[in-house]
Amino acid sequence: MLAVAAPSTLTPLRVANLAKTYGGGRGVSDVSFSVTRGSITGFIGVNGAGKSTTLKAIVGLIAPDSGVIELFGRPASFAARSRLGFLPEERGLAPRERARDAIAFHAQLKGMSREAAYRRADALLERIGLSGRARARIGELSKGNAQRVQILCAIAHDPALLILDEPFSGLDPIAQAEVQSLFSEFRSQGGAILFSTHSMVVAERLCDHVVIISDGRTAFEGAVAEATTHAPYGVYVTINDDAALLEIVQALGGEAQPFPSKMSDALRWRVLLPRTVPVPALMRALAERELAVHGFEPIQADLEGAFWTLAGQRAAA
Template sequence: MTGRSTNPTYAVEGHGLVKTFGDFRAVDGIDIAVPAGAIYGVLGPNGAGKTTTLRMLLGIIDPDEGHRTLLGSDRPLSVAAQVGYLPEERGLYPSMKAAEAIAFMGALRGLPLKIGRDRARAMMEAHGMADAADKKVRELSKGMAQTVQLFGTLVHEPRLIVLDEPFSGLDAINQGKLEALIREQARRGVTILFSTHVIAHAERLCERIAIIAGGRIRFEGTVGEARDRLRPQVRLSTRVSDGSWRRALPADTVAENGAWHFSLPEEGIEPLLRALIDGQAGIESLSIERPGLHDAFVAIAGEAAAQAMAGATSASEEDA
């Protein structure tokens, strides 16, 4: 099968993707569609199938079942020059100078070396790294070396950028710089697809996410849609500790740290407010908190997956 996608609004599509290694089914029937121009995150613990999925979408490996299209083509390698890919396994020649390393990575995608060198120095200068342009990669800090590799992923000005665990091993400052770079590319209309086990990055950056666990997509949609799967939580503090108004509190109400905690009733907060006021409960404070993406992830993928994510995040922070 050759040709173009029937839906050009998607930069990346995968349908029924399956990949097995020996007796291990790493990816088990994944469907994914990344809108053109979006920042899209694939969120899940290590071993969930994120990297295998990205590699199938890029054409690095072929699926055992299913099909995929990349930038409108069902032959992903034919559009490789329009893609920037940062694999999870980082790799630069340690004896190569930083600017040359960036230009070399661009040349692998068809960018002339002279243009690559000029762009490399301009990118490094724009991000406060001009002094490092002529340093050898082995002389750079870990964060700076990863930034150089990221520049090499961007230097040929791709239409699609695919980043596999891009925040791994970076300290908070360099993570912030990477987030800024991702937003900068998105403003140019570039599609960003990245995998991560860090929920906070997906919550801050992504327009849409796919939550993956056990080789399957457990959720696909916007961050808001994921959070809306859980009802908002209410914290209520009253001057009076008992009275007829207590019967109006929802069944899941618990008392904790001097306040009442419960899920927002389906009918809204207004009927409860009336009961509290009529019963002279003496409202001191009332706040409604929308669940975060972490809470939604636990509800969708399970506590075990969330704990695996937290463990991987802690290990990554220790390496930074």
């Protein structure tokens, strides 16, 4: 079983109006969100949106220009950061270091005794199915197994809050499932997790909350179910008669956006409808005009659709 640092009723992490600008102009300008105890929060944004900058500021690798970072109800400090586990975007384990030694070393860095650190390393390697590779050097491991060892290094000292930058990068589906199980167990014992990811599927399946960042600012913070309500509502239609489709969509109060690729002579459209108009109403209107419809697929109300809507609204603001 995983062990988690002594529970606290205080909010593990609060970020308010965080700003950090680099010489080239990149960084963040207004990031705010909270991570609650016993939760998994996905941190989502395109490359360059400011995810890594925010995570590095939280763990103290860079100093923000302005804003507030609170850990466990107090301003971030060295003592508070000792209760964090961090997986950076840039992986840094030495290739000749052995897996067991690497995990124990990271535990000792945060104050564990040598004996306790090695017991912890052995337990974690067994938990994730790598006990047989405990003496293997990092450079001898597959990319996925090396990534799993790095994740174990982040949790070796029983942190109360995990800050993870793309933890599923390089993991095959089986390894992803094992790590997700590890995270769920960590959360069930009161630990909190904030992780950045490009996988909307993983975020939707694993997270309680999501924070969407766009152009250096928070575009959305809230429950996954709430985020998905912002997904576009409508249908993908593939049809020959573009003019007729546009006429029908306009009559229904919607809008149609063409895709560049064609199937034969038919063009695929993304049709966005008012939420008061049921999708079958569009199908009936097309049938009444006796139009040849080659494809008709309702748009899924998922996190990916919501992300592009919310991020686009933030970028346009």
